[in-house]
Amino acid sequence: MEKQIFNTNNAPAPIGPYNQAVKAGNTLYVSGQIPFDPATGELVTSGIKDAADMVMKNLQAILTEAGMSFADVVKTTIFLTDMNTFAQVNEVYGSYFTGNYPARETVQVAALPRGVNVEISVIAVK
Template sequence: MSIKTIHTEKAPAAIGPYSQATIHGATVYVSGQLGLAPATGDFVDSTVEGQTRQALENLKAILEESGSSVESVLSVEIFLTSMADFATVNNIYGEYFSTHKPARAAIEVSGLPKGGLVEIKCIAAV
């Protein structure tokens, strides 16, 4: 079994003992992305809008480094600290997944790393 670890400077470094993504066969598994700026590791801002856009940009950068793309995403999981933010996150998500509609789950959680408001992970074809 061959597993390749992915890292790009265009997304924030992992904040724990994990990688940004791993590839096995023709599938890439992207770790949950927060709205952190790649250069600083800090949140881009305190709003769910800003954090969602940055989380999706981070996801996109990792997919591209993996040889994949948003159009090749098979499944997405979105973690929200408040389901009251679902419509806002959903609208921004729709900008990235306008024609391609992967399987998806949106889950409310009691907390996220570093106090984030949203975290997004995915599985994609390579």
């Protein structure tokens, strides 16, 4: 099976040996995104809702680059450093989907890259 690599300047550049997304067959695996604004080169630190929104915008940019959308997402993983922020992140996250929600897990972790408080990855099929 051939892999297709997807990277866009509309989302943060990888900070390690990985790509923003890899497509195998008709399945797209999108690397976890953090609240880094590719336009400013800065982390979004103005609150958990703003951070979650930036994460979702980064995911959207990568999905778009691969010819997909949130409607094609079948699985997500949300990483939080504080489960007490779940309701706020969930509100922002939910606004990017219109019914037929994907499968998901949300976990609290001790730390995330660059000291951020939210990271989300997705798997999409088209």
